Amino acid sequence: MQHNRADDAYRKNSITLGGAVAMGTGVMIGAGIFALTGQVAELAGPLFPLSFVVGAIVTAFSAYTYIKMSNAFPSAGGIGMILKKAYGPTTVAAGASLLMALSMVINESLVARTFGTYTLRAFGGDPGSFLVPVLGVGVIVFAYLMNVSGNRSVGLLSIVMAVLKVGGIALFGMAGLWASGITFEATGGDAGVGGFVASVALSILAFKGFTTITNSGAEVTNPHRNVGRAIVLSIAICVIVYLLVAFAVGSSLPLDRIVAAKDYALAEAAGPALGQAGFYLTVALALVATASGLIASVFAVSRMLAMLTDMKMIPHSHFGMPGTIKDHALVYTVIMAGILTVFFDLSRIASLGAFFYLVMDIIIHWGVYNNLRYEIGARGWVLLSAIVLDFVVLMAFAAMKWQSDPLIVALGLIGMTLVFLFERVFLTRNPAGDHEHHHH
Numbered sequence: 001m002q003h004n005r006a007d008d009a010y011r012k013n014s015i016t017l018g019g020a021v022a023m024g025t026g027v028m029i030g031a032g033i034f035a036l037t038g039q040v041a042e043l044a045g046p047l048f049p050l051s052f053v054v055g056a057i058v059t060a061f062s063a064y065t066y067i068k069m070s071n072a073f074p075s076a077g078g079i080g081m082i083l084k085k086a087y088g089p090t091t092v093a094a095g096a097s098l099l100m101a102l103s104m105v106i107n108e109s110l111v112a113r114t115f116g117t118y119t120l121r122a123f124g125g126d127p128g129s130f131l132v133p134v135l136g137v138g139v140i141v142f143a144y145l146m147n148v149s150g151n152r153s154v155g156l157l158s159i160v161m162a163v164l165k166v167g168g169i170a171l172f173g174m175a176g177l178w179a180s181g182i183t184f185e186a187t188g189g190d191a192g193v194g195g196f197v198a199s200v201a202l203s204i205l206a207f208k209g210f211t212t213i214t215n216s217g218a219e220v221t222n223p224h225r226n227v228g229r230a231i232v233l234s235i236a237i238c239v240i241v242y243l244l245v246a247f248a249v250g251s252s253l254p255l256d257r258i259v260a261a262k263d264y265a266l267a268e269a270a271g272p273a274l275g276q277a278g279f280y281l282t283v284a285l286a287l288v289a290t291a292s293g294l295i296a297s298v299f300a301v302s303r304m305l306a307m308l309t310d311m312k313m314i315p316h317s318h319f320g321m322p323g324t325i326k327d328h329a330l331v332y333t334v335i336m337a338g339i340l341t342v343f344f345d346l347s348r349i350a351s352l353g354a355f356f357y358l359v360m361d362i363i364i365h366w367g368v369y370n371n372l373r374y375e376i377g378a379r380g381w382v383l384l385s386a387i388v389l390d391f392v393v394l395m396a397f398a399a400m401k402w403q404s405d406p407l408i409v410a411l412g413l414i415g416m417t418l419v420f421l422f423e424r425v426f427l428t429r430n431p432a433g434d435h436e437h438h439h440h
Helices: 003-009 017-072 079-087 091-122 131-148 151-179 192-207 210-215 223-252 255-260 262-310 325-343 346-371 380-404 406-429
Strands: none
Touching: 017 079, 017 091, 017 151, 017 192, 017 210, 017 223, 017 255, 017 262, 017 346, 017 380, 079 091, 079 210, 079 262, 079 346, 091 131, 091 262, 091 325, 091 346, 091 406, 131 262, 131 325, 151 223, 151 262, 192 223, 192 346, 192 380, 210 223, 210 262, 223 255, 223 262, 255 262, 262 325, 262 346, 346 380, 346 406, 380 406
């Protein structure tokens, strides 16, 4: 019936290497730098620029698994495919896939709220105002409409936006450093080792956009080589951009001001360094970055949910809506992101995202280590290092949050438990292998 449309949705070789790098950096730079710089500084203290470097190193260990798997089995299912190959059609695979999808949706609400916060800063509004979630939901709806308009426009738009963003933010960093005479102001206060390690959990969130590239595996040209290259390039570009920005923010604001303005640290830092024009330019950049990051992310999540539905790993109900599974997945993605945007503030959203993502990441490495490492020629020590690094960061972050905001730790645990229980019930009632009908 609608099969022709579903086939159009996955176009082999429709994304070039440049397009894949643009998509990866686009998703990463959208949230990472605008929403997280201040929050990382709050945990890491004066060493916060270093937190991004350590985050990149941990991410590099993680990326190894995804690159090896994508090279062996490029697929548009990305993470869902990796988990199914590692664990079979089990509760663990389905639950972890759903955690990944949810962590991406959480990331969208983080980006949406950041959009709202920076927009209000531009008009001198109060960042604590109810308008923040209203604007956030508005930009999510905009991302939805852009996605409904089709795959091609998303690819082209994300390349244009990524170039604007990466270039603009790198310029902001350089101008900020130059204006402040390259002195680092953000000293004072020592967060200690625990705080620093915990901050890495948020830095990792700033890089997790590389998984978007994994999820588009089959659509990248020459995927066996280019998926890995695109991941490495986009992480490298982001490290440089984040460092520039972290030093620029740190050189124009003392630490307490960065933390006080943590939801809009870049706009705050642009004022002293670059004056009023710089402030407005930074806000404009934030709006471009967050809006384009959302468009790319909504695209990726809806695709992932559609794949999981196809793989019989999550239930599907179209609630009487017309169109393909992918169309419905888009609607669900947008509704979930909207709800989170309304009910949670930025630091809670970021914490939830970090918990879900790190747990999912550990499950992936463990599955690949146990069941696939010989098949894909991966080095065991790299996989185990990735697990240990993720685990250490996760524990430090959970411990810090338990002291400052025990509710979000509890919500994270309850959320993850519910995801796995839900999958257990669903898969027991609908064993994979029954009524196979694929929409590929």
